[in-house]
Amino acid sequence: MSFLKKSINASPSQILVIGFAAIILSGAILLNLPIASKDGNSAGFINALFTATSAVCVTGLVVVDTATHWTPFGQVIIIALIQIGGLGFMTMSTLLSLLVGRRITLRERIMMQEALNLDELEGLVRLTKSIIIATFTIEAAGAVIYSTVFVPEFGMKKGIAMGLFHSISAFCNAGFDLIGGFRSFSPYVNNVVINFTTMLLIIIGGLGFTVWMDIYNNRSFGRLSLHSKVVLSVTGFLITIGALFLFMIEYNNPATMGGLPLSGKILSSLFHSVSPRTAGFNTIDNAAFTSSSKFLTIILMFIGGSPCSTAGGIKTTTAGILFLTVVSVITGREDAEVFEKRISKTIVYRALAVTAAGLLIVTGVTMILSISENADFLTLMYESASAFGTVGLSLNYSPNLSFIGKLIVSATMFSGRVGPLTLVVALAQRASRHKSNLKYPEDKILVG
Numbered sequence: 001m002s003f004l005k006k007s008i009n010a011s012p013s014q015i016l017v018i019g020f021a022a023i024i025l026s027g028a029i030l031l032n033l034p035i036a037s038k039d040g041n042s043a044g045f046i047n048a049l050f051t052a053t054s055a056v057c058v059t060g061l062v063v064v065d066t067a068t069h070w071t072p073f074g075q076v077i078i079i080a081l082i083q084i085g086g087l088g089f090m091t092m093s094t095l096l097s098l099l100v101g102r103r104i105t106l107r108e109r110i111m112m113q114e115a116l117n118l119d120e121l122e123g124l125v126r127l128t129k130s131i132i133i134a135t136f137t138i139e140a141a142g143a144v145i146y147s148t149v150f151v152p153e154f155g156m157k158k159g160i161a162m163g164l165f166h167s168i169s170a171f172c173n174a175g176f177d178l179i180g181g182f183r184s185f186s187p188y189v190n191n192v193v194i195n196f197t198t199m200l201l202i203i204i205g206g207l208g209f210t211v212w213m214d215i216y217n218n219r220s221f222g223r224l225s226l227h228s229k230v231v232l233s234v235t236g237f238l239i240t241i242g243a244l245f246l247f248m249i250e251y252n253n254p255a256t257m258g259g260l261p262l263s264g265k266i267l268s269s270l271f272h273s274v275s276p277r278t279a280g281f282n283t284i285d286n287a288a289f290t291s292s293s294k295f296l297t298i299i300l301m302f303i304g305g306s307p308c309s310t311a312g313g314i315k316t317t318t319a320g321i322l323f324l325t326v327v328s329v330i331t332g333r334e335d336a337e338v339f340e341k342r343i344s345k346t347i348v349y350r351a352l353a354v355t356a357a358g359l360l361i362v363t364g365v366t367m368i369l370s371i372s373e374n375a376d377f378l379t380l381m382y383e384s385a386s387a388f389g390t391v392g393l394s395l396n397y398s399p400n401l402s403f404i405g406k407l408i409v410s411a412t413m414f415s416g417r418v419g420p421l422t423l424v425v426a427l428a429q430r431a432s433r434h435k436s437n438l439k440y441p442e443d444k445i446l447v448g
Contacts, residue, residue: 017418020056020085024414027052027081036074039230043069046406049231050437053410055081057417058310060280060392061383063399063406067180074192078176079165083354086172086205087135115420133208135171138204144166147198149188150390170201175280175392182396189283190264195271202279206305207231224342227317231306234316235277242273242300246293255288276300278311280392287395291378295394298382301389302358312390314358321351365412372404374399381405 031048043051047063054061064070077135144193145162151159162178169176177184188194204212214228222231247269257265261328268283275281276297287296304313316322323349334393336343365384373380379395384394385433387409401409 004218010069012108020414020418022058023081023084024049024052027056030077031074034145034179036077038067038070038071042117046403050406050410052081053413054392055079055174055176055348056085057413058082058085058172058278058312058366058391058414059387059390059416060169061387061394061413062176063397063407065180065182066129066176068179075152075165075178079168082169082172082174082176085295086168086174087131097297111141113364128161129249134209134212136160138201139164139167139171141172141195145193149191164227166198167201170198170279170281171205172396173205173278173280173305173312173390174310175275177281182279182399185284186283189260189268192267195267195283197280198279199271199274200280201272202277203235206237206277207311208278208309210308211306226339227307230317230338234320234380235306238277238303238316238319242276242296243269245296246272248292249293249296253288253290256284256293265382272297273300276389276391277391278304278313278389280386280404284391286393289405294378294382297393301385301391301393302362304389314355318351318354321348322355325388358388360417361412364406368408369405372402372408373400375400384412388416390416424447 028045028051030036032042032045034042036048037043037070042048043064050061050063053059057292064080066075066397074383142161142168146163146166148158150162153159154162160379165176165178168174179187180186185194185198198438208231211228211231214224218224218442221232224232247257247265250269251265252258260268271281271283272286277300286294286297302313303319304315305311318340321336324338324343328336335345336348338371362381362384365387366381368381369375369384370377375397379397382393383397383401385391390413400411
C-alpha cells in the first residue's frame with residue numbers, strides 16, 4: 001500500500017520511468033517462458049531481460065538471434081514491446097483509453113506532455129490521435145512496400161509478417177530483424193527497395209512527431225517553427241556528411257564496400273549514415289569497418305535522432321545548439337543565433353547538461369566494460385554509445401557479453417531511453433521553482 005501511495009504521488013517524470021521499467025519487466029517475464037524459445041527451454045532471465053530492454057528502449061542490441069532463437073510468440077512479444085517503446089507507453093495508454101471511451105484525466109494529460117516534451121497542454125489528446133494515426137499509416141505503407149520483396153522470396157504468409165515486423169522495427173528505430181544469423185539486411189545490400197524503404201522509415205520516425213505536424217500544417221520551410229528548421233537542417237547535414245565520409249573511407253575496403261559496384265557503394269554509404277541515427281540495421285559488416293568509420297559511427301550514434309521521436313541519443317537539436325553556441329563564441333556574439341532567431345541561454349544550459357550527462361554515461365560505461373569484458377577499447381566504446389543512443393549497431397560483440405556486461409548494457413539502454421528526457425524535465429522544473437531576483441556578483445575563471 002505504501003509503494004502504491006508513493007507511485008500515485010510521484011511526479012510525471014518519475015511515472016514515465018516507472019512505466020518503462022514495468023513494461024520491460026513484463027516483457028522479460030514473457031520472453032523467459034519456454035514457449036518463447038524455439039528449443040522449448042527458457043532463454044534465461046538475463047537474456048530475456050536484455051532483449052526486453054532492447055525492444056522497449058528501441059535499441060536493437062541482441063544476445064540471441066531474433067529469427068532463429070525466438071518462436072512466433074516471442075517475436076510477437078518483441079514487436080509489441082518495440083511499438084510500445086517507440087510511441088511511448090503514455091501514447092499507447094491514451095490509445096487504449098480512446099478505444100474504450102474513457103476520459104483522459106488532467107494528470108494523464110500532464111504525463112503525456114512530459115512524455116512528448118511539449119510546453120502546452122492544449123490540444124494534447126488531438127495531437128496524440130494524430131500521432132497514432134500517422135504512425136500506423138506509415139508502418140502499414142512500409143509493410144506493403146517491404147512485402148513486394150519478401151513475399152516473392154518467403155511466400156505470402158511469412159512475407160507479409162516479415163514486411164510488418166521490419167516496418168515497425170525501422171519506423172520505431174529499433175533495428176530488430178528476422179533475416180537470421182545476425183546478418184540484418186546484409187543480404188539486401190544492393191536492393192534499392194529494401195534500402196530506401198528502411199532509410200525513409202528511419203528518417204521519418206527519427207524526425208519527431210511535432211515536426212511531422214509542423215510540416216503537414218505549413219508545407220513550406222520558411223513557415224516552419226525554429227525547432228523544425230533546426231531538426232531538418234541538422235538531420236540533413238549529418239546524413240550528408242556521414243555518407244560522404246563513409247564513401248571516401250570505405251571505398252576501397254575489400255571487407256566492406258570494396259567489392260560493391262558504384263551504385264552499391266553509394267547506397268551502403270547512405271544507409272550506414274542513416275542507420276546510426278538510432279536505427280541499428282546494417283547492410284555490411286560493421287566489425288569490418290576501418291577505425292575511422294567506427295569512430296564516425298560512434299559520433300553519429302551519440303547524437304541520435306530528434307526530440308519527441310522514436311529515436312535516442314542527445315538529439316539533433318542539442319548538437320545543433322552546441323554548434324551554434326561555439327560559433328557565437330568564436331564570432332564574438334553574445335547569443336547563439338540561427339534563422340534570424342536568438343536561442344535563450346536557458347536552452348543552451350540544458351543542451352550542455354544533456355550532452356555532459358551523455359558523455360559521462362558513455363565514458364563511465366566504457367570504463368566499467370573494460371574491466372568486466374575481454375575486448376578492445378574501441379569495441380566497448382562502440383557498444384556503450386550504441387546502447388546509450390538506443391541504436392543497436394554492434395561490432396558482433398553483444399552475444400559475447402558477460403553476465404555483468406549484459407546488466408550494464410541493459411541499464412545503459414534504459415538510461416539512454418529515459419535519462420536525457422528525465423534530465424531535461426527535471427532541469428525545467430527546477431528552473432521554474434528556483435527563479436530569484438537575487439544575483440551574486442560576477443567573477444572570472446580562466447577557460448581554455
